[in-house]
Amino acid sequence: MEKRGHLDASLLFDWYGELLTDRQRRIWRLYWLEDWSLSEISQAEGISRAAVYDGLERVKGLLADYEAKLGLVAAWQRRRQAFSALRAALQASADSADLRQVWAAYERMAAEEGLSDV
Numbered sequence: 001m002e003k004r005g006h007l008d009a010s011l012l013f014d015w016y017g018e019l020l021t022d023r024q025r026r027i028w029r030l031y032w033l034e035d036w037s038l039s040e041i042s043q044a045e046g047i048s049r050a051a052v053y054d055g056l057e058r059v060k061g062l063l064a065d066y067e068a069k070l071g072l073v074a075a076w077q078r079r080r081q082a083f084s085a086l087r088a089a090l091q092a093s094a095d096s097a098d099l100r101q102v103w104a105a106y107e108r109m110a111a112e113e114g115l116s117d118v
Contacts, residue, residue: 010033012063012064016072023045023055027056028056030044038052079115080115083106090102090106
């Protein structure tokens with residue numbers, strides 16, 4: 001299994017990982033986050049290398065299916081882009097009392113969305 005798309009895999013796991021079984025989460029974490037090989041995982045879990053591979057493929061499909069149905073990651077990415085564009089527009093605007101109020105509203109909304117870093 002090639003480890004391309006690590007960022008996408010991590011995002012999907014962050015959003016939907018709790019919907020997986022404990023064993024699925026553990027194997028996913030070992031492979032993607034701890035960088036274990038299929039052989040290392042198979043030895044630790046007492047299953048075949050093929051079973052590890054099949055399990056990872058199944059989880060990958062489940063995570064993609066959850067995203068296809070719920071779209072939480074895509075919505076979050078759209079919000080991040082919108083907040084980033086709004087921040088850039090606010091920073092480029094002239095300073096005024098009205099703008100300070102808009103800026104304060106933006107800061108509150110960004111904090112509530114967990115997007116303060118945008």
